[in-house]
Amino acid sequence: MLEFTLLFCFLLTLLCISFKLFLTDSDAKSPTKSYPFIGHYLLIYANHHRLAQWTSDAIHNSPTFTFLLRRPFGQNRVLSGNPAVVQHILKTKFSTYQKGDIFRSTLFDLLGDGIFNVDGDEWKFQRQLSSHEFNTKSLRHFVEHVVDDELNKRLIPIFTSAAANNTVLDLQDILQRFALDNICRIAFGYDPAYLNPSLPQAKFAVAFEDAVRISSERFRMITPLLWKLKRFLNIGSEKRLKEAVSEIRQFTTKILNEKKQELTIQPVDLLSRFLNSGHLDENLVTDIVISFILAGRDTTSAALTWFFWLLHKNPAIESEIVKEIKEKSDSPVYDEVKDMVYTHASLCESMRLYPPVPVDSKLANADDVLPDGTVVKKGMMVSYHPYAMGRMESIWGENWMEFQPERWLEKDETAEKKKFRARDPYVYPVFQAGPRICLGKDMAFLQMKRVVAGVLRQFKVVPAVDDGSEPVYVAALTSKMKGGFLVKIKERKE
Numbered sequence: 001m002l003e004f005t006l007l008f009c010f011l012l013t014l015l016c017i018s019f020k021l022f023l024t025d026s027d028a029k030s031p032t033k034s035y036p037f038i039g040h041y042l043l044i045y046a047n048h049h050r051l052a053q054w055t056s057d058a059i060h061n062s063p064t065f066t067f068l069l070r071r072p073f074g075q076n077r078v079l080s081g082n083p084a085v086v087q088h089i090l091k092t093k094f095s096t097y098q099k100g101d102i103f104r105s106t107l108f109d110l111l112g113d114g115i116f117n118v119d120g121d122e123w124k125f126q127r128q129l130s131s132h133e134f135n136t137k138s139l140r141h142f143v144e145h146v147v148d149d150e151l152n153k154r155l156i157p158i159f160t161s162a163a164a165n166n167t168v169l170d171l172q173d174i175l176q177r178f179a180l181d182n183i184c185r186i187a188f189g190y191d192p193a194y195l196n197p198s199l200p201q202a203k204f205a206v207a208f209e210d211a212v213r214i215s216s217e218r219f220r221m222i223t224p225l226l227w228k229l230k231r232f233l234n235i236g237s238e239k240r241l242k243e244a245v246s247e248i249r250q251f252t253t254k255i256l257n258e259k260k261q262e263l264t265i266q267p268v269d270l271l272s273r274f275l276n277s278g279h280l281d282e283n284l285v286t287d288i289v290i291s292f293i294l295a296g297r298d299t300t301s302a303a304l305t306w307f308f309w310l311l312h313k314n315p316a317i318e319s320e321i322v323k324e325i326k327e328k329s330d331s332p333v334y335d336e337v338k339d340m341v342y343t344h345a346s347l348c349e350s351m352r353l354y355p356p357v358p359v360d361s362k363l364a365n366a367d368d369v370l371p372d373g374t375v376v377k378k379g380m381m382v383s384y385h386p387y388a389m390g391r392m393e394s395i396w397g398e399n400w401m402e403f404q405p406e407r408w409l410e411k412d413e414t415a416e417k418k419k420f421r422a423r424d425p426y427v428y429p430v431f432q433a434g435p436r437i438c439l440g441k442d443m444a445f446l447q448m449k450r451v452v453a454g455v456l457r458q459f460k461v462v463p464a465v466d467d468g469s470e471p472v473y474v475a476a477l478t479s480k481m482k483g484g485f486l487v488k489i490k491e492r493k494e
Helices: 002-022 025-029 041-046 048-060 083-092 100-111 120-134 136-165 171-188 203-218 224-233 236-262 270-276 282-313 315-327 333-338 341-353 441-456
Strands: 066-069 077-080 168-170 360-364 381-384 409-411 418-420 459-463 473-475 479-481 486-491
Touching (some): 041 048, 048 066, 048 077, 048 473, 083 381, 100 203, 100 224, 100 236, 100 282, 100 381, 120 136, 136 168, 136 171, 136 441, 168 171, 171 236, 171 282, 203 224, 203 236, 203 282, 224 236, 236 270, 236 282, 270 282, 282 315, 282 341, 282 459, 282 479, 333 441, 341 409, 341 418, 341 441, 441 459
Parallel strands (some): 077 381
Antiparallel strands (some): 066 077, 168 486, 459 486, 473 479
């Protein structure tokens, strides 16, 4: 069976290469061409570099905003941008739609039994312990001491130097370093100092980037047998993944060992709370650390990268944000960022168009019928698609393509200024929704708003090359801007 599968995959790859030679651009973007046995695989292959956009188009072209992606070997997958379906799988039938074996096995080498890769009691236990890190007291400490310290002692000096020397920076890289320092300091009491002025090329950061990319690529293979065979033979990308995970675990073990030496009776951060629980072995604690690094490093940095690009394209909105920042400049740090309503709306609008997590998937553990009539069989993957939903005219109107923070604001009868109007999380599932809604949502907004306030009060961020073209949105476990975001920093003039 294995030999047949490998031969089939080889022949199919040759077919795909031949297929691309005569495939027109309109054919490649069409989501409708499915073939017996291999399903949509030819089109998946042709669109491997733009799967988020292609599947988004497929959803938009469906009358129910739900699309059945047919994969070889019967690995069909439901993709939906229908809010009723999102609510169904994330809340109404929460117990039916879990991470499941496919997701878990694909990401196990990287995430192990961390909170993002488990279900049931394991997930409940980790979530309950983690929730203590996100109370008001912890959030205030995070903004006033961790984020503010990182901002003023590292980020602002780097920007000041870049402005003075007309240096080109990769803002995406800078923000990833900033976010990584932040999450390690608040969650683990450890400072990796990746945003030091020298911008050290740390092995861990490179390894983490590689591990996330290769783990994401596993989902796109024609059959899991291919990456499992490569892993067994220790060749190619799977060899690099093994090396990268080893580097990551060395880093997390170092954090863990240092924490054990200073452990006290009273937990002071997330890691010490897990260690004090008395229920976790060292491997599991390591898995948890890696999961939180993934969440803390990649999501907020991705959101801010696209946010600063959109601001450059929309100077009037940038001016409104600067105006709000100056109005709040005399407030304490926590109160300042908490009350930045227009900035908050602008960040929501940016993530509507460029969500940090473009697609998220669940596995059906029982037969089911979705609210739009789609039949789901046990073992089928069902995905909701924030990227597609942020671009749906039926949700956001004819002007969905425009960057308009005002769509998140409404008149406050008790005040002169407008107030923020949150959207139903099943319409805007950027932070998931239901029982698994992101614990760090408030922390992420506070961090992002503090960065925005600290940067825009003093600087303008200008793309190093602005030829009018749009940067390429790359979808993996989290989104990236292809090739980074090269910018110059300009001192803001009054």
